[in-house]
Amino acid sequence: MDFNMKKLASDAGIFFTRAVQFTEEKFxxxxxxxxxxxxxxxxxxxxSTKNWTERILRQTEVLLQPNPSARVEEFLYExxxxxxxxxxxxxxxxxxxxxxxxxxxxxxTPYGKTLMKVSEAEKRLGAAERDFIHTASxxxxxxxxxxxEGDWKTISKERRLLQNRRLDLDACKARLxxxxxAEAKATCEGxxxxxxxxxxxxxxxxSASASATLDDTSRSPPWAEWKEKHPxxxxxxxxxxLPLTPSVTLARGCLSLxxxxxxxxxxxxxxxxxxxxxxxxxxxxxxxxxxxxxGISSAHVNHLRxxxxxxxxxxxxxxxxxxxxxxxxxxxxxxxxxxxPGTFVxxxxxxxxxxxxxxxxxxxxxxxxxxxxxGLAPPEEAALCLEEVAPPASGTRKARVLYDYExxxxxxxxxxxDELITVYSLPGxxxxxxxxxxxxxxxxxxxxxxxxxx
Numbered sequence: 001m002d003f004n005m006k007k008l009a010s011d012a013g014i015f016f017t018r019a020v021q022f023t024e025e026k027f028x029x030x031x032x033x034x035x036x037x038x039x040x041x042x043x044x045x046x047x048s049t050k051n052w053t054e055r056i057l058r059q060t061e062v063l064l065q066p067n068p069s070a071r072v073e074e075f076l077y078e079x080x081x082x083x084x085x086x087x088x089x090x091x092x093x094x095x096x097x098x099x100x101x102x103x104x105x106x107x108x109t110p111y112g113k114t115l116m117k118v119s120e121a122e123k124r125l126g127a128a129e130r131d132f133i134h135t136a137s138x139x140x141x142x143x144x145x146x147x148x149e150g151d152w153k154t155i156s157k158e159r160r161l162l163q164n165r166r167l168d169l170d171a172c173k174a175r176l177x178x179x180x181x182a183e184a185k186a187t188c189e190g191x192x193x194x195x196x197x198x199x200x201x202x203x204x205x206x207s208a209s210a211s212a213t214l215d216d217t218s219r220s221p222p223w224a225e226w227k228e229k230h231p232x233x234x235x236x237x238x239x240x241x242l243p244l245t246p247s248v249t250l251a252r253g254c255l256s257l258x259x260x261x262x263x264x265x266x267x268x269x270x271x272x273x274x275x276x277x278x279x280x281x282x283x284x285x286x287x288x289x290x291x292x293x294x295g296i297s298s299a300h301v302n303h304l305r306x307x308x309x310x311x312x313x314x315x316x317x318x319x320x321x322x323x324x325x326x327x328x329x330x331x332x333x334x335x336x337x338x339x340x341p342g343t344f345v346x347x348x349x350x351x352x353x354x355x356x357x358x359x360x361x362x363x364x365x366x367x368x369x370x371x372x373x374x375g376l377a378p379p380e381e382a383a384l385c386l387e388e389v390a391p392p393a394s395g396t397r398k399a400r401v402l403y404d405y406e407x408x409x410x411x412x413x414x415x416x417x418d419e420l421i422t423v424y425s426l427p428g429x430x431x432x433x434x435x436x437x438x439x440x441x442x443x444x445x446x447x448x449x450x451x452x453x454x
Contacts, residue, residue: 017171031173033166039286042293043159049296050152053303057144060310064133064141089133091126095119114332121328125321132317139309147299151292158289165282172278176271183264326448333431396424399436399450413443423450 035043065071070087077084088096098119102112398420405415413436415421423434423445436445 031170033170033173033282035286039290039293042290042296046155046293046296049299050148053144053148057141057148060136060141060144064136089126089129091122091129093126095121095123095126098122117328117331121324124324128317128320128324132313135313136310139313140306143302143306147303151295151299155289155292158285158292162282162285162289165278165285169275169278169282172271172275176268176275179264179268179271183268186264330432392424392426396422398453399423399434400453401449402451403449405446405449407443411444413438413441413445415445415449420453421445421450423452 061071065074074084096119098115102115102119105115106112107116399422401415401417401419401421403415404417407414413421415436419438422437425431425434429435432447433444434447434450436443436450
């Protein structure tokens, strides 16, 4: 316990000494060893990487799990090193409610049948969301957390050590500067007694015997006895050379000039030796910290790879959602044509365009899936039928092509992005296809590749 208390007191003294030195540096009252420009750039780059990694990590967690209570629960399970329990996604919960509502309201009614179909689609969406969250967490969130909890903690630790080494180096420089100044002053004045209080630590303790002897001015000093034992000159015992109180002026002139200079030379040599040792420690720590900071580039490469994995998983997730909703739209359109009119006939007023192309601002963000199914006629009769098809007198519209499309057979029309074509529909035609005309060419075109213009 005694040893621990001594260590605690020593650490506290070092802490306060460095705090005072750091404060003096901030106010410009002490010299500070500056790092080179390249090192400062590495430090700034590392700090920026850490700050932005934390922000990206937090926002990605919000994206994957919007519920803050669920995020706190997952964090606690992770810290306790326990497996996070399986949680129902919002899509799966919505599917469950719709299925229960269909069972209670009547599964054979039109509304009940539609609820069941939408419930199945929402269930598939929930499963896709679960897979996306799991993949994104492993491929993106985990590497970012590992960087912040592993590499960055190591860098921060070495940076703190470098800061302490720099403070020690600056303290040694200041001590050497004071020692040299005092040596020069002693050389000029000749008989000045060295004041080691300027060059030694402030907690250097004066011996009790020396303090008692010099502070006692009421009795005659023991100079006579000392002179009899040392006829060669006035010299104090070695314990009188400790840092003294202001009463050290009583002993002024008691040291011979050669010994005075020798003491100051020894003090300067010791300060220079301490400075060399501090400089060596600082250089070694600076090199270690520099290597760790340069490793930030490797972290960037790793984060770039993880970012590509995240984009890939997100693309897969949205593509799955698009396919599920397209299948649902087909099911609802085939069973509820009055609710989802996907065509417009030339003999009547044009109905609302398909959901995937309602306006220029609601176009699909990803490459659409080409719908399948029968068009006007079987493949062997398609070319003949298309030649005999005439556009209706009314109901034709202009459409802009969103993506390039290669015709699968002679019944389809190849498309180029950004070109304008004329489209129309015919009774009994698959709602996912239209007849497109460009000049004298005619063929089926998928609706998802078009933006219908008003």
